[in-house]
């Protein structure tokens with residue numbers, strides 16, 4: 001890393017430590033030519049996660065939107081803000097690991113529902129009813145049926 005004072009590339013790292021809860025490394029460097037000291041940071045490059053909406057528009061993944069949606073669904077339920085934050089983080093990690101940087105809004109919703117189903121059944125149904133915009137009662141029944149089946153499967157384990 002070239003010296004900002006004299007442009008020499010003969011520089012040395014004199015101190016290196018983790019900062020920002022370990023997601024970045026701060027390095028103190030000294031220029032061997034002019035003795036100028038300066039600091040550099042190294043951090044992981046985070047790719048943008050893009051959500052493709054139903055109408056084809058693209059927007060950046062915003063954890064706060066999902067958080068708010070779940071928060072409303074979980075009103076008066078025994079779900080803490082920490083649990084919701086954790087859930088959103090979990091969904092974001094899954095999406096980042098399984099996608100090439102673009103996901104459909106349907107996929108985002110499915111992952112949220114998957115995680116919510118394990119957290120709180122009522123919040124799950126409230127979120128599903130907003131997100132899936134049911135048109136028919138049969139769609140609600142279908143969801144309920146799947147949910148019950150899931151419950152039976154996990155009890156059988």
Ligand SMILES: [Zn+2]
Nearest residue numbers: 003006031034
């Ligand atoms: Zn220098």
